[in-house]
Ligand SMILES: NC(=O)c1ccc[n+]([C@@H]2O[C@H](COP(=O)([O-])OP(=O)(O)OC[C@H]3O[C@@H](n4cnc5c(N)ncnc54)[C@H](OP(=O)(O)O)[C@@H]3O)[C@@H](O)[C@H]2O)c1
């Protein structure tokens with residue numbers, strides 16, 4: 484029997500006031516108004532981001548930041564995303580021309596399971612990434628992702644609503660996020676209606692880099 | 705003309721999930737169920753707390769923690785508290801036998817203004833502390849506290865609801881709090897319905913001690 488992969492969250496970015504996305508998400512501002520740079524700026528100096536075109540001229544990142552970003556790609560065999568993470572299209576998929584934020588060769592290189600209430604055929608991209616649109620809930624989605632991962636771990640990529648559901652069901656094994664020293668005022672909270680969280684999770688570590696506070700929360704039971 | 709004192713918040717303690725008090729506050733558990741030790745434990749090793757009876761056998765605190773606690777007593781000429789900070793009595797004051805959590809000689813040694821909707825005569829305690837019960841809102845209370853402070857600063861001691869009101873009105877000059885690496889699940893949030901905060905405040909510093917993350921937020925405009 485193959486090992487059952489763990490379900491892991493990495494590099495979510497949270498403002499001091501608790502928001503992981505700003506308000507009013509749109510095509511131009513996928514994280515909500517003004518939030519992308521404020522929340523994720525700490526990642527832009529890491530090697531993984533510098534390897535992308537847009538990273539030119541950025542300051543090299545802190546070693547802890549590098550480590551946090553790299554850890555999110557180690558031992559991952561499949562991903563789960565909420566539908567809003569996949570894109571700004573809401574409701575029916577329309578002509579199906581939206582193929583995700585990431586262009587022809589998305590950085591997943593494995594099966595990616597997108598939670599949605601709106602069925603859509605799988606979307607095979609270059610580089611080994613296939614998006615599967617799953618309409619039967621978080622448990623079925625996790626089962627399928629685990630099977631696809633073949634013993635490796637499953638990464639839960641967000642967004643807020645999706646991670647919250649898996650946390651509420653105590654299905655996340657490992658939650659790593661970064662507290663960014665900014666205030667957003669409003670947006671999407673990660674820690675909302677998770678009254679029962681302390682019963683099942685404990686804080687494994689908090690480590691300050693030169694940019695953010697890296698928090699590691701793990702399931703205790 | 706005397707200098708107008710600043711309004712300062714110090715050593716609030718916030719869980720990673722954003723709560724500054726647990727649920728179900730009561731006489732036995734003033735911070736709500738289980739929250740006192742979890743949230744404020746980092747302070748118990750500081751000199752100021754070790755000087756109290758109950759502090760025996762505690763580990764000495766980190767220098768940053770000492771500094772954070774001490775800073776809250778420097779240059780303060782008056783305090784403002786919300787009524788729930790003053791005690792667990794709700795509604796009418798009844799026979800007025802409740803005189804605060806702190807015994808005959810409270811650690812304020814100055815005028816303390818308690819926000820409430822329920823009038824009550826001033827309460828003069830030993831050591832120079834007088835509790836004034838103010839029923840005409842946050843602005844009038846701040847005016848009175850500033851006058852009493854005679855050019856020194858005013859410390860806003862909590863609780864959550866009271867600090868939130870002064871923050872919403874952009875009347876707090878300096879907010880210092882500690883993020884404690886615990887999860888509470890539910891309770892009172894500090895950052896709630898403060899949509900407009902980023903317009904007036906900026907994060908001045910975040911510094912990790914061996915126990916907590918010390919955050920300093922200041923008014924920018
Ligand atoms: N700060 C960070 O580190 C970080 C990380 C990741 C994402 N984000 C941000 O988070 C935001 C997206 O998060 P979000 O909370 O808006 O949404 P999300 O979790 O990405 O997606 C929510 C949507 O997914 C579908 N869905 C979720 N659970 C489902 C279920 N059990 N069954 C069926 N469908 C389900 C629903 O779409 P339908 O009903 O429409 O199909 C739902 O509206 C974006 O702004 C993103 O950029 C931030």
Ligand SMILES: NC(=O)c1ccc[n+]([C@@H]2O[C@H](COP(=O)([O-])OP(=O)(O)OC[C@H]3O[C@@H](n4cnc5c(N)ncnc54)[C@H](OP(=O)(O)O)[C@@H]3O)[C@@H](O)[C@H]2O)c1
Pocket residue numbers: 715716717718723724725726729734735736743785786787788789790794795819820821822838839840841842861862863864865866867869892
């Ligand atoms: N984590 C920390 O560092 C920290 C620090 C301080 C306090 N706390 C905790 O916070 C909790 C108390 O906070 P809280 O949010 O429950 O209450 P609070 O702010 O202490 O008191 C709220 C009460 O004060 C009165 N009040 C507030 N604003 C008023 C106004 N504008 N006009 C008239 N009356 C006003 C009202 O009482 P009435 O209408 O009944 O008169 C109101 O219910 C306690 O659990 C305390 O231990 C935590």
